[in-house]
Amino acid sequence: MITTLGEAFDAGWRLRVYCRDGKRDHGKSTRECRSSLAADIETLLRTRGRAFPISSLETRMKCPRCGSRRVSIAFEVPRSGMSASA
Numbered sequence: 001m002i003t004t005l006g007e008a009f010d011a012g013w014r015l016r017v018y019c020r021d022g023k024r025d026h027g028k029s030t031r032e033c034r035s036s037l038a039a040d041i042e043t044l045l046r047t048r049g050r051a052f053p054i055s056s057l058e059t060r061m062k063c064p065r066c067g068s069r070r071v072s073i074a075f076e077v078p079r080s081g082m083s084a085s086a
């Protein structure tokens with residue numbers, strides 16, 4: 001069970017940030033963003049630390065494009081091959 005950034009990095013996981021902003025009922029001047037961007041786990045490791053729980057990422061990340069905090073996090077788990085020799 002992978003629960004921290006460090007473990008996810010070791011497992012070769014990739015992180016994507018999906019912006020959920022732009023679906024506002026009263027969106028007057030709000031353009032849809034709906035960005036989907038690959039996040040750099042290595043950068044997160046440096047800024048958050050290896051022990052940072054990945055379950056907390058969603059509340060800490062911001063959309064790099066529009067700055068919205070309404071983002072979803074998705075991990076891309078490698079199928080196989082990455083046989084971590086830890």
Ligand SMILES: [Zn+2]
Nearest residue numbers: 019033063066
């Ligand atoms: Zn956005």
